[in-house]
Amino acid sequence: MVRNRSSGGEVSQPEMVAIPPGRFQMGSSDAEEGHEDNEHPVRDVVVARAFALGRFPVTFDEWDRFAGATGSGLPPDEGWGRGARPVINISWRDATAYAAWLRIETGKPYRLPSEAEWEYAARAGTTTAYHWGDAMSPRDAHYLREDVSTTVLGTVPVGRFPPNAFGLHDMLGNVWEWVEDCWNEFYLGAPSGATPWLRGDCDRRVLRGGSWQDVPRQIRCATRNRNGIDFRCDDYGVRLALDL
Template sequence: MVQAAGSAFRDGEGLPELVPIPAGRFRMGSPDEEPGHEDNEYPLREVCIARPFALGRFPVTFAEWDRFAAATGAPRPPDQGWGRGDRPVVNLSWDDAQGFAAWLRAETGRAYRLPSEAEWEYAARAGTETPWHWGETVGPGDANCLVDGSAWGGRGTTPVGQFPPNGFGLHDMLGNVWEWVEDCWNEFFLGAPCDGTAWTRGDCGRRVLRGGSWQDVPRQIRAAARNRNGAGFRCNDYGLRIARDL
């Protein structure tokens, strides 16, 4: 059972906007009959998100990252010529994302972190069980991905918030950029935590990404779709969305 999310807030000027996500239960993964289903989405299982948490309303933007870089001397990732500002930051590794979370903790005294894979999927679904939170098919007005009729897909990122939010008020959960989560990579969900916490056992040299991107076809941006790469690997469609304990 999933209740409505709360009103968005920020912990300071120029910091990411957050949405409170309520506690609840959901089914994580995908059934065999779902079009695009992959074996690594097995088994479909119930997960309890025992405590509410906050999640970024949008992926972290270049404006937010560049503020962090100016304060800490962290690298300013290239924007591929697409522009900075309110576009989602790309060319980030999992290690880079951890550095951003650590800076937010130091700046605010709040428990910023990457979401767990379970928290991410719970938030992306927002109470739905369809492949995408808006339904059973993908059209050009749903997300930035490779879909017929899209003015953006395959050409790069879009500024955040160009597509309708899900039921929790979160934008760009599916498409635009892949988002790093906390978990180590495991080929299946057998043995995974059922309480919504991150799975910190398995292949921890590789970490999980969720959400799909501007250069992916619709089946790759399903709520259940999973990706992974080395913790130090950067790519022009890898970004992040920040979480915080409440």
């Protein structure tokens, strides 16, 4: 966690990781176990500029300072605890309001990542279903296990699982993460670069990463989800990006 002193007092900022430019294949092929049609067609994406992404999803510690400063109300934690757990029960509109507040308070260009930036960062140079390979184990991420009796229901504090090659924790599992893009059923017509896709169904926005209540095929690097901009859920959170 990084803190910044501004006119409004101490502001908690997410710990950020610099992500280098590069290119990658976005989406999944029919051969990948768990593949969905909305992950088609696989496309070559160029990430032309470096950017920063939160090392962890935004936590309750960070969000609660925003809520206290703006009077926006505290999202419920479902009794699982706050602190270093990822914030939940936030909508896409809430997430963008948090980023806007941080921009004003810190003077830094915080924002939601694009869907392409998110997947590029999640893969961290890999081409497998998960950034650690093609198989899942309880050592890798927080997800819904086949034997539900062994699953911790609800979120867990961030950083419990190993990071990917970029140093990012919890990109897969724990909570779904809102991104900037409007929802489109396929990648046909998507931007050639890593900018957000702001055409399509913009009343629904994309979420990535899967959560504690999803089975392994739903938390692959390529898995996509969507919901309305005001919809809140007990496994919806956010991870911020920052222009460099």
